[in-house]
Amino acid sequence: MNFSDLGLSAELLRAVEKQGYTQPTPIQAQAIPPVMDGRDLLASAQTGTGKTAGFTLPLLHRLQQQGAPRKRNIRILILVPTRELAAQVAESVRTYGAHLPIRSIEIFGGVSIRPQIAKLKRGVDIAIATPGRLLDHMEQGTVDLSAVETLVLDEADRMLDMGFIRDLRRIFKKLPTERQTLLFSATFSKDILKLAKTFLNNPERVEVAPRNTTAQRVSQVVHPVAQKRKRELLSFLIGHGNWTQVLVFAKTKHGSDRLAKQLNRDGLDAAAIHGNKSQGARKRALADFKNGDVRVLVATDIAARGLDIEKLPHVVNFDLPQVPEDYVHRIGRTARAGQAGHAVSLVSPQDEKLLRAVEKVTRTRIKRVVIDGYDAEPVEDTAPEKTPGRRPRRTKRGGKPAPGSKRRQTKKSGTASKTSPSGSRRRRRRQKPAR
Numbered sequence: 451m452n453f454s455d456l457g458l459s460a461e462l463l464r465a466v467e468k469q470g471y472t473q474p475t476p477i478q479a480q481a482i483p484p485v486m487d488g489r490d491l492l493a494s495a496q497t498g499t500g501k502t503a504g505f506t507l508p509l510l511h512r513l514q515q516q517g518a519p520r521k522r523n524i525r526i527l528i529l530v531p532t533r534e535l536a537a538q539v540a541e542s543v544r545t546y547g548a549h550l551p552i553r554s555i556e557i558f559g560g561v562s563i564r565p566q567i568a569k570l571k572r573g574v575d576i577a578i579a580t581p582g583r584l585l586d587h588m589e590q591g592t593v594d595l596s597a598v599e600t601l602v603l604d605e606a607d608r609m610l611d612m613g614f615i616r617d618l619r620r621i622f623k624k625l626p627t628e629r630q631t632l633l634f635s636a637t638f639s640k641d642i643l644k645l646a647k648t649f650l651n652n653p654e655r656v657e658v659a660p661r662n663t664t665a666q667r668v669s670q671v672v673h674p675v676a677q678k679r680k681r682e683l684l685s686f687l688i689g690h691g692n693w694t695q696v697l698v699f700a701k702t703k704h705g706s707d708r709l710a711k712q713l714n715r716d717g718l719d720a721a722a723i724h725g726n727k728s729q730g731a732r733k734r735a736l737a738d739f740k741n742g743d744v745r746v747l748v749a750t751d752i753a754a755r756g757l758d759i760e761k762l763p764h765v766v767n768f769d770l771p772q773v774p775e776d777y778v779h780r781i782g783r784t785a786r787a788g789q790a791g792h793a794v795s796l797v798s799p800q801d802e803k804l805l806r807a808v809e810k811v812t813r814t815r816i817k818r819v820v821i822d823g824y825d826a827e828p829v830e831d832t833a834p835e836k837t838p839g840r841r842p843r844r845t846k847r848g849g850k851p852a853p854g855s856k857r858r859q860t861k862k863s864g865t866a867s868k869t870s871p872s873g874s875r876r877r878r879r880r881q882k883p884a885r
């Protein structure tokens with residue numbers, strides 16, 4: 451199949467051709483026809499599958515077919531969890547709509563609201579928005595959603611993870627009930643299905659990666675290692691494997707900064723990207739990473755969300771995600787658009803519980819490979835005072851405890867026990883960068 455078989459207009463085909471795409475990806479082949487027909491869509495697709503073009507192309511086609519209205523008003527509303535994703539989707543809209551007289555706007559927080567208000571006043575056809583800032587506009591009466599014909603929820607699972615459900619409901623209330631709704635999500639929790647049931651009307655179901663399974667073309671490996679030697683092992687892997695572009699996930703903003711600094715000290719060009727950095731600093735780090743000036747980009751989950759980096763070969767979980775579904779999103783950063791990818795997780799004995807949660811969600815057992823000289827230490831000292839008599843089973847991994855490690859590990863496990871999933875959810879909310 452090629453793009454012209456899908457019945458897209460000549461202008462859109464020209465834009466697609468300019469991108470060098472020869473064939474629609476599976477999600478595009480499946481999503482474009484029903485979306486062009488005006489149907490609702492419930493799509494299971496991770497970033498990297500080509501899903502953005504999967505909804506952008508048919509929606510632009512529909513707008514073009516309808517012709518320009520007398521008064522420009524938002525006809526397509528695309529809701530996304532983060533400003534990075536908003537910027538990237540907006541770029542896709544501009545790219546694919548290059549030959550169409552269509553105006554779009556990015557609406558997200560962290561930047562002045564005034565230029566957005568001015569642009570809205572002049573009239574736009576498509577808005578790509580994060581929920582928080584869109585609500586600000588709604589409260590100020592600077593946005594009119596009464597003409598919305600299509601609503602797209604992109605990365606819906608992430609929006610729910612970030613605590614946007616109430617914001618979403620408030621937005622939905624202001625939209626015309628007669629509309630087309632498209633929902634894209636990498637994972638399908640009960641909450642997502644509930645959302646879909648409430649807001650979608652007899653949707654076409656499209657699935658490119660089976661439910662909650664990990665992208666199969668990503669080779670995944672776990673390297674067991676002591677917590678305090680993770681950084682050393684990471685530098686070794688990057689240097690030894692001659693990895694040139696590595697995205698590393700860390701748990702906290704502070705941890706990302708510290709790790710980037712340490713990697714720089716090891717002679718590896720590294721930068722950190724997270725919600726505390728200004729939009730400009732994030733853009734710069736991303737541009738440096740893309741053009742090869744920065745070899746290692748250390749990111750938190752939220753900051754990395756939606757980063758569109760082509761052909762990213764290596765993703766490293768320096769810390770495993772607190773929310774196991776995030777693992778799927780993280781490794782979706784590699785093996786993009788048909789490329790082979792490599793996802794490495796550095797797992798200390800204290801991380802084993804998180805690893806088991808990941809394996810449960812992905813329904814796989816990830817291969818463990820011990821790197822010579824970096825074997826994890828036994829964990830008999832894991833919070834002994836809290837779990838008397840419940841010694842963890844995983845003590846056989848070998849490797850003698852380093853002198854003095856017992857005390858340090860006990861301290862670390864104490865820290866780990868504080869970062870409960872609910873604690874992480876609370877942090878996520880505070881981290882919410884989109885408003």
Ligand code: AMP
Pocket residue numbers: 471472473474475478496497498499500501502503758759760786787
């Ligand atoms: P997405 O999943 O929308 O983030 O897209 C992932 C990447 O795939 C982006 O870098 C797109 O430019 C690229 N892409 C989208 N459609 C195609 C296609 N049909 N052929 C090759 N690459 C594509």
